[in-house]
Amino acid sequence: MADLKDTYVVHGACTTCTCGMRKSRTVLEKSHGVFLKDRALMTVNDCKPENIICFGGCYSMENPDTAAEAQKIQMDVEKDCPNTFTDTVMNFFAKKDQKESSDAPLRVVGICTPKIISAEWDNGGNTVEVNGEVPLLAGAKVYCLYGGEIEIIDSGQPEAGDMSQVEISPHSVPLSGSPGSNAESPAMGAAAAGLAAIPGMPKQAVAGMIGASKASSYGKSKTSDVEGAGDLITRQQLELMMQPYNKDGTGGISLKANIEDLDEINRVLKKYNIDSVEKARHFFAQVSHESKVGLIEKYNGNSAEEYFADRDFRTEYGHNTKGDGAKYRGAGYMQLTWKSTYQDFADFIGDQNVVLYGASYVAEHYSWESAGWFWDNYKNLNIKIENGTTVKEVTRVINGGSNGLEERTNFYERLKTIL
Numbered sequence: 001m002a003d004l005k006d007t008y009v010v011h012g013a014c015t016t017c018t019c020g021m022r023k024s025r026t027v028l029e030k031s032h033g034v035f036l037k038d039r040a041l042m043t044v045n046d047c048k049p050e051n052i053i054c055f056g057g058c059y060s061m062e063n064p065d066t067a068a069e070a071q072k073i074q075m076d077v078e079k080d081c082p083n084t085f086t087d088t089v090m091n092f093f094a095k096k097d098q099k100e101s102s103d104a105p106l107r108v109v110g111i112c113t114p115k116i117i118s119a120e121w122d123n124g125g126n127t128v129e130v131n132g133e134v135p136l137l138a139g140a141k142v143y144c145l146y147g148g149e150i151e152i153i154d155s156g157q158p159e160a161g162d163m164s165q166v167e168i169s170p171h172s173v174p175l176s177g178s179p180g181s182n183a184e185s186p187a188m189g190a191a192a193a194g195l196a197a198i199p200g201m202p203k204q205a206v207a208g209m210i211g212a213s214k215a216s217s218y219g220k221s222k223t224s225d226v227e228g229a230g231d232l233i234t235r236q237q238l239e240l241m242m243q244p245y246n247k248d249g250t251g252g253i254s255l256k257a258n259i260e261d262l263d264e265i266n267r268v269l270k271k272y273n274i275d276s277v278e279k280a281r282h283f284f285a286q287v288s289h290e291s292k293v294g295l296i297e298k299y300n301g302n303s304a305e306e307y308f309a310d311r312d313f314r315t316e317y318g319h320n321t322k323g324d325g326a327k328y329r330g331a332g333y334m335q336l337t338w339k340s341t342y343q344d345f346a347d348f349i350g351d352q353n354v355v356l357y358g359a360s361y362v363a364e365h366y367s368w369e370s371a372g373w374f375w376d377n378y379k380n381l382n383i384k385i386e387n388g389t390t391v392k393e394v395t396r397v398i399n400g401g402s403n404g405l406e407e408r409t410n411f412y413e414r415l416k417t418i419l
Helices: 064-080 084-094 186-192 203-218 235-241 259-271 277-290 339-349 353-357 359-365 367-378 381-386 391-399 405-415
Strands: 014-017 034-036 141-143 149-152 166-168
Touching: 064 359, 235 259, 259 367, 277 367, 277 381, 277 391, 277 405, 339 353, 339 367, 353 359, 359 367, 367 381, 381 391, 391 405
Parallel strands: none
Antiparallel strands: 014 149, 034 166, 141 149
16 A cells, blocks of 8 residues: 555545455545546545445444344254254364364355445545545545445556646536436536546537547447457456446446456356357346345345245245245345255356355355356346347346336446447
8 A cells, every 4th residue: 555645546446345255446426526537536525325335245243134144054054963063062072183174164244235434534634625625545444334444445546646637627527427328518428438527628529539538448349249359348348337327327327346357257258158249238237237236135124034034935946944035035246046046056066055055155256157157057048139139028037027127228228338
């Protein structure tokens, strides 16, 4: 962090949490009218829930969901191995010199819902104002109710810079439009393409900047097949998919991924034959909706066991025990659900821990792998797309209805400007 000291933070900066499963990023849906190297500058007050994307899962036992997961796993293990405690005590005395197993214990993960208790980012004492607000610095921290320390570990800038690069726009603008959306001003269209809003810029000039930006970022035609073209998804494309988007330009869903996922995403796309632009558009449109609230299906109420109790004895899906509904609830980027589906995936991947530990294990170890398997092996969606289909039909195959169809369709249309 030493080389990032006093570096100004912009939309998309990388964050970590001491209790989080993975890295995340900052989000600024509407700028403060200040841009740094073409990206919206963040301030110390940008620590609301919408500014911090979840960290995939939470390891803190102070999180009620994590504690419930741990208790459920312990009960399942004790049920399957009723003599575990007695055997452990006897083995301690009989084999006390024997080395313990080298296997690391499973880390239980619950739903990550950052609950920020800080009024603003701890900015290391910086009070210098820009446009009337204190800009956020790399290294700043906030704290979560469940004990997590959330820290910004990079600036989000293409290259760290100083205040000589700051450009102030007279108006704050949404960051989530797209070059093809109905932006109300040149500034909005420029912001959507990652360009600074310049007062008085003609619409024609903005259009030219956006076109040049897309051409240099993507390096290939939108309509070209991606098979054999190396990595299927570029860093720039992933970054754009990660920006919140709605058709009316007011924010909305985004792909809840991290730049660090890029290699894994490309590996999964290749392995599961998602090998054309059209397949990729459909895949990411569905994934963005399915995982929009995290990698484990959320619930309301006191516990996951209570909330998903109506699924406990759905024998047609392999559920026959109290707690099965919570244990095999949606997990991963395609929200793998039901014990029978978990078993099929476990058999395919060769890891029975998928069934033993359930949702938390899938979310931590197979978040993208399970999505690819579900898409290709379980639902045969690649063939449907090759034969020609619609977002509505793909949605029906995935969840049996039209839940979230508008969001999925909007994101699919946006992907036409990215892929």
